[in-house]
Amino acid sequence: MKICMIGTGYVGLVSGVCFSDLGNDVICVDRDLKKVEDLKRGIIPIYEPGLDELVIKNYKNRRLKFSTDLKDSISKSDVIFICVGTPTKKNGNGADLSQIYNVAKDISESISKFKIIITKSTVPVATGDEIEKIILKKVSKKLFTVVSNPEFLREGEAIRDFNYPDRVVIGTMDLKSNKILKNLYSPLISKGAKYLNTSRRAAELIKYASNAFLATKITFINEIANLCEKIDVNVEDISIGMGLDKRIGGRFLRAGPAYGGSCFPKDTKAITTTADKYKINLSVIKSVIKSNESRTSILLKRVFDLLNGKVKGKKICFLGVTFKANTDDMRDSSSLSMIPTLVKKGAKINYYDPTGKKDEFSKIKTVKFSEDIKSAIQGADLIIIHTEWNDFKSINFKKEVKNKNFILFDMRNIYSPAKMKEQKIKYFGLGF
Numbered sequence: 157m158k159i160c161m162i163g164t165g166y167v168g169l170v171s172g173v174c175f176s177d178l179g180n181d182v183i184c185v186d187r188d189l190k191k192v193e194d195l196k197r198g199i200i201p202i203y204e205p206g207l208d209e210l211v212i213k214n215y216k217n218r219r220l221k222f223s224t225d226l227k228d229s230i231s232k233s234d235v236i237f238i239c240v241g242t243p244t245k246k247n248g249n250g251a252d253l254s255q256i257y258n259v260a261k262d263i264s265e266s267i268s269k270f271k272i273i274i275t276k277s278t279v280p281v282a283t284g285d286e287i288e289k290i291i292l293k294k295v296s297k298k299l300f301t302v303v304s305n306p307e308f309l310r311e312g313e314a315i316r317d318f319n320y321p322d323r324v325v326i327g328t329m330d331l332k333s334n335k336i337l338k339n340l341y342s343p344l345i346s347k348g349a350k351y352l353n354t355s356r357r358a359a360e361l362i363k364y365a366s367n368a369f370l371a372t373k374i375t376f377i378n379e380i381a382n383l384c385e386k387i388d389v390n391v392e393d394i395s396i397g398m399g400l401d402k403r404i405g406g407r408f409l410r411a412g413p414a415y416g417g418s419c420f421p422k423d424t425k426a427i428t429t430t431a432d433k434y435k436i437n438l439s440v441i442k443s444v445i446k447s448n449e450s451r452t453s454i455l456l457k458r459v460f461d462l463l464n465g466k467v468k469g470k471k472i473c474f475l476g477v478t479f480k481a482n483t484d485d486m487r488d489s490s491s492l493s494m495i496p497t498l499v500k501k502g503a504k505i506n507y508y509d510p511t512g513k514k515d516e517f518s519k520i521k522t523v524k525f526s527e528d529i530k531s532a533i534q535g536a537d538l539i540i541i542h543t544e545w546n547d548f549k550s551i552n553f554k555k556e557v558k559n560k561n562f563i564l565f566d567m568r569n570i571y572s573p574a575k576m577k578e579q580k581i582k583y584f585g586l587g588f
């Protein structure tokens with residue numbers, strides 16, 4: 157199949173590369189010239205395990221191409237996936253759909269034979285209707301269909317998730333498009349993915365409802381963790397005990413910092429905004445957003461308490477600053493508010509992240525990036541494990557820190573409190 161991916165970010169690049177690896181001819185288009193030039197030279201703009209080999213392999217065998225020329229790429233393709241960003245509006249909580257509508261307009265100027273236009277971006281209910289209206293201004297109804305095919309991949313696991321999804325959701329009532337897309341996804345269906353054909357609006361809502369539900373699970377266990385801290389119970393026991401119930405399941409049920417990343421914060425806000433428009437109050441999701449927003453202050457209060465309120469001049473080390481492991485994505489990571497708050501209180505921050513130095517902190521004088529774990533933790537008064545990278549799971553703190561009185565605050569509950577006690581480390585986690 158001849159495919160065009162518009163937007164070569166986490167979703168467009170990964171999906172494009174994986175489609176090409178399945179034997180399709182794929183052109184990945186982006187308006188960012190540097191990104192496209194880098195990709196042609198084998199330089200991958202994002203950190204995603206396994207992605208570089210797959211890009212290089214498929215680019216070399218010419219099934220994968222990169223371009224900035226949208227018109228040309230559309231004319232050479234039968235199936236067009238829109239994978240551009242849908243961030244939160246600058247002045248509001250709804251999704252900013254300007255990138256989507258700009259692309260729709262560009263597409264409308266480039267169609268001369270039948271195309272299936274698919275939104276893979278996460279878009280509010282009825283966005284497909286709007287895209288259709290925009291294209292209809294220039295193109296006959298016979299020459300295109302607009303389908304919703306939300307993407308469920310997770311950063312850090314994106315290639316595996318693309319190749320082994322739990323489900324492929326196709327929102328269209330058009331039989332021809334449904335048949336073509338079922339065929340496109342047949343290699344994944346034959347490996348066990350469930351194929352679900354729904355209305356376009358239902359497909360759009362499935363994505364938001366799924367993300368809102370996962371955000372709710374995380375927030376739920378974070379609140380239970382707050383209670384556990386007061387009653388001498390370990391939240392890890394609660395997560396396991398609850399998770400063993402098949403109706404609940406153990407995934408997304410681990411206490412940690414506020415959920416962040418490029419999806420949950422914006423998608424929870426967007427779905428409640430959509431519902432408000434229809435005068436429906438999604439009160440559960442609204443509480444989740446509020447609770448998550450308060451999570452960072454709760455954890456910062458614990459940091460202040462651990463330091464007996466004396467933050468000024470303290471050396472605080474952050475291990476990991478991204479919102480989760482195996483990604484370089486800093487969008488809405490809780491470190492973005494924790495670190496500046498601690499700096500304002502006079503702390504000196506050292507951080508190490510396996511994906512390298514972050515521009516977000518480069519302008520803050522008292523925030524330093526360390527090239528490795530050892531130099532990051534050396535001499536620290538307080539070490540915060542912020543992100544659950546495997547790299548942080550077997551550190552010999554006793555040997556490496558070189559400050560007898562250091563405190564370890566493990567926001568991911570990686571280490572065993574009993575073992576830390578044996579080593580006489582002042583160890584604190586979440587929910588116990």
Ligand code: NAD
Nearest residue numbers: 163164165166167186187188239240241242277278307311
């Ligand atoms: P991203 O910001 O990483 O990438 C978007 C890309 O689109 C950028 O490279 C940008 O330059 C490009 N772009 C914007 N306008 C363009 C135009 N007119 N022509 C060509 N290129 C254009 O975004 P992302 O994280 O890949 O997310 C894309 C969508 O997928 C969002 O709606 C997001 O909610 C959804 N999604 C993301 C994830 C994830 O884990 N990141 C998972 C599932 C769904």
